[in-house]
Amino acid sequence: MRANPTAQLLLFNTGITPDVEQFLRGALLERGVSEARCSLQSSTSTTSYLAVYHQIDIALDVFPCWGRTTTREALWMGVPVVAMYGDRRSARATAAALTQVGIPE
Numbered sequence: 001m002r003a004n005p006t007a008q009l010l011l012f013n014t015g016i017t018p019d020v021e022q023f024l025r026g027a028l029l030e031r032g033v034s035e036a037r038c039s040l041q042s043s044t045s046t047t048s049y050l051a052v053y054h055q056i057d058i059a060l061d062v063f064p065c066w067g068r069t070t071t072r073e074a075l076w077m078g079v080p081v082v083a084m085y086g087d088r089r090s091a092r093a094t095a096a097a098l099t100q101v102g103i104p105e
Contacts, residue, residue, distance in 0.1 A: 001031075002033075071094045075097075
């Protein structure tokens with residue numbers, strides 16, 4: 001986000017409570033990311049949360065955990081996923097899925 005001052009960050013999770021939102025916004029501000037560049041969503045106005053993927057250019061893996069379902073949904077919706085190859089099985093699930101669909105890089 002620091003390297004690209006026009007980049008926007010969308011965090012979508014149905015578990016974002018006001019306390020979690022406050023924590024995330026504070027953590028982003030500490031790292032130099034202004035609130036104007038961040039959107040936190042915990043619900044969507046459409047009948048399908050998959051519509052959120054239409055707002056996304058690149059999905060980021062939920063490192064160090066795994067994003068099995070979200071990774072596959074992103075790929076299904078045509079959104080590329082960036083993953084890190086971790087040091088344990090749970091941290092390699094997304095990288096393994098990307099390798100299986102032919103995009104290990």
